[in-house]
Amino acid sequence: MLKFLRITLIVLLVGLSGAAIHSLTQAQVTPTPPNTPIVFQTEWVDEFRFAQRLARRNPGWYNALRPCPCTRTQAAEDRTHWRESSFNLNFYHPGAAVTFRSRGVTQVRGQQCAYDQNGNLITAGSGAGTPDFYAPGGIYQLQHIHYDVEPYEALGWRIYNQYWVPSRAVGCAANYVTPVMITPGGASSDPNPVVLPKAHIGRNYSQQLTVIGGSGSYTYRTTGRLPHGMSINSNGLISGQPRPAYANYRYYFTVWVEDSSGRTGSESYQIDVTAPPQIMGFELSPMVRDAPTSTLQSARFRNADGDAITQMEFIGRSQGAQSGTFTPVLIEGNQYRGKLQFGTRCWSTARTSASDGFVGLTAIMDGNTRNSSFTWDVTLIDADGNRSPTQRITVTCIH
Secondary structure (H helix, E strand, C coil), X not given: CCECECCCCCCCEECCCCCCCCCCCCCCCCCCCCCCCCCCCCHHHHHHHHHHHHHHHCCCHHHHCCCCXXXXXXXXXXXXXXXXXXXXXXXXXXXXXXXXXXXXXXXXXXXXXXXXXXXXECXXXXXXXXXXXXXXXXXXXXXXXXXXXXXXXXXXXXXXXXXXXXXXXXXXXXXXXXXXXXECCCCCCCCCCEECCCEECCCCXXXXXXXXXXXXXXXXXXXXXXXXXXXXXXXXXXXXXXXXXXXXXXXXXXXXEEEXXXXXXXXXXXXXXXXXXXXXXXXXXXXXXXXXXXXXXXXXXXXXXXXXXXXXXXXXXXXXEECEEECXXXXXXXXXXXXXXXXXXXXXXXXXXXXXXXXXXEEECCCCCCEEEEEEEEEEEECCCCECCCEEEEEEEEC
8 A cells, every 4th residue: 555765763872771661561562462561552552453453353365356467557558457546655655656556446455556667566665555455535435544544654664564465466576665764673574663772760861863765854753652751853863761650661653754855764663661670678687796607688679670680789878887789699589579688797897808708798896896787778780770769778786
């Protein structure tokens, strides 16, 4: 049905961070979506699911249609079966010079054939014609808009063409036409959105989209929804800082670009918005002064997107409480919460450091003090570099 430009977006990534994902639906949009929870409901998701249902309930429906003639001349000469119909090609089929549709005002399904400037059938890319589940221009015009036009406008050509498959008639040479491209872009055969780097609560996001192809100036717009707090400007820069209230969601959207000649290109994207890990509490016990072994402690945490906690950072806030950063041990947990183990040692003033490779908290007591309390500010750091809100802990050293 549709043909248009391809846009190539080159990514410049600045300052990201993340770690926690909520959900309303699936974690990935695939022909058979898994049950992982993380989707922010949007028009994009609705149309993608519509395309999946259409394909599932009507498998290979487009294969029953009359195949396209290989050349424009053949289509023009066969007036019994084909009529020229070249509406808004720059938007729907950028790169096509002309399109023909199958004839019949009462037909339910319809075929569309797009031809390049040399008169050859375009078989793939944004310029290719696409079949119509409901043929336009007759009694099914309203159904055509709902079943064919609206999904295209939401999803863009690359994903749309996986479900409304362009005619690839036997004997016609392969002819891929996509004058304007967007990168990062997916393979032409990939029915899924392109995954962009995560956006993290509390950190700025910046990704520059650069158009390759087309001419003159470019205008950008989106269908679906960008993360709340983020936007795309007139130069194709996606930026902003995602809002805390919308952490742990996955967003789907399509970026459309139009050049000064009216040709368009599109690409569909996915961005996960993640939150930092959260300390839920500590399990602490007193430390025995100059004990030959450490006293094991633990911290409970929440980390909804499953990124590993890679570091625990301790900043000493009382005299004798030594600061340090080390890798904790996971002793219990799953994707959403867990329990981290760390060690503590309490030394007299005569012992300034552990000599046995001990990694953890160290407290240096005043030799004349029988019992002392030591305070640290603790922060968890995950694999994406997200830092949890700091919590303060106090442990007592016993003489």
